[in-house]
Amino acid sequence: MAREERPLTEPRIAAARRRTTVAMEVRNHLRDSIVAGRMLPGHPLSENEVAARLGLSRTPVREAFIKLEEEGLIAIYPQYGSFVAPIRVADIYDGQFVRESLECAALAKLVEILQPADATALEAAVATQRRHLMGEPDPFFEADEHFHAALMQMAGHERAWSVVETAKRQHDRVRRLTVHDPLKRRAVFKEHSEIVDGILRRDPAAALDAMRRHLRGVFVSVEAVMQRHPEFFALTAESAAALPKRPAKPRRAVA
Amino acid sequence: MAREERPLTEPRIAAARRRTTVAMEVRNHLRDSIVAGRMLPGHPLSENEVAARLGLSRTPVREAFIKLEEEGLIAIYPQYGSFVAPIRVADIYDGQFVRESLECAALAKLVEILQPADATALEAAVATQRRHLMGEPDPFFEADEHFHAALMQMAGHERAWSVVETAKRQHDRVRRLTVHDPLKRRAVFKEHSEIVDGILRRDPAAALDAMRRHLRGVFVSVEAVMQRHPEFFALTAESAAALPKRPAKPRRAVA
DNA sequence: CCTACAACACTTGCATGCAAGACAAAAGGG
């Protein structure tokens, strides 16, 4: 009887856990290539070509394209072609607005509800970053990312981090267009320290000020790149930028 | 010479304008059905079934499913089935956080940069809502939506509205699960009026206070529904909710 | 009666094929 009511309490979901699908791998691979700057804005992409290169069918590649288009990383023109999306200036500015609004709001909340365990975790995070001030830059920026995500999670809005992630994605693209300045790390680290200081001292004004300076500091370097490489950016919505592909192999001989 | 530099100033994009694709239509159709509450959380969905019902192939339906999964409206379990997604409590709370943070930040900015033309537009928007206090509810809520979007646009962050849209989507689902209370419209209208009042008087504190009360007012009705219909909600991340489909037609005869 | 095992009917993931559309290049007319 009770058996009939709940034949399997929860095991029915047993193997329903989402295993990593090929389309998802392609998506992550392409996203990494685009955000890391290995494929520049305007670069032509073809479902056929990518599928052939990866030894796959068009289907999973196509699904990855569709998802990446929603992320604003690829532009698909129906019967013409797909291209690495240009970076829209409006996305940069609005992304900054979203990020600053959310991270500052979370920070203000965190100062009020901070738990002792989280306090020690924050200090540990700062220590980790200090260890990576020298050496390879990637581990430091990974810790940077993790630090901001942790702040959001400690504020009790873990799922809001994905919103910040998409908002800052175009910023990341811009950042990767520049060469890495070793001094940058020290500046970022100093600002992070000040944020944590403000939190631990329960001083919301100081923490918020530090956070705002931090985020805007990141933003000015973005603006610098925009001036140096205007070719990668689009001002209007449906960009007028770059789809000059199709060299189109000559039909006969050029002769 | 100048011709060679820009062979076709922009016309190359001529017909590349995205025409509405079938997959997109399916997506909008299904999203409307889910958000409007015509398909309740846990309802089983099958690519085959939907495709057959709409007289289409599986491909466009599948693409719509994938997009809707990203929106958090559908849950896909790889070799088992797809279902209308349960409403995650965390999404409700975090969505509220995102919405309140962004709309309040935009409002604060708008008070400072308000243009005369926008001021008259805001008054017109309020007047429109007043006209729809009676009669069908849909036109009013459409004006409601448009009002909030206009605030974001006037603040100079038009593209940030889409972020709010996704954040509030789960709220909309919950709202549609309730019967419409005629008094609700008057309360919403009053709060909108107070927001506009605060803006026009250049009183950020008053405007922000009204906005916060407004958004939280929407939120309490959400919490009421959660208590009345707990079966549609999921507390944990990878829900334990409802995938008991598969009556599975008996192999022979039941005899 | 309860439990363990095997077949089944269904699902989604991926591969493949065809058709409509769009631009680029070459050919034809002024």
Next chain:
DNA sequence: CCCTTTTGTCTTGCATGCAAGTGTTGTAGG
């Protein structure tokens, strides 16, 4: 020499078929 027309090749959108995997059902065994 410049402009219009035709041809060609590529693209994405959609249809279809096969394979792998899952929970359920029915049956056999204790």
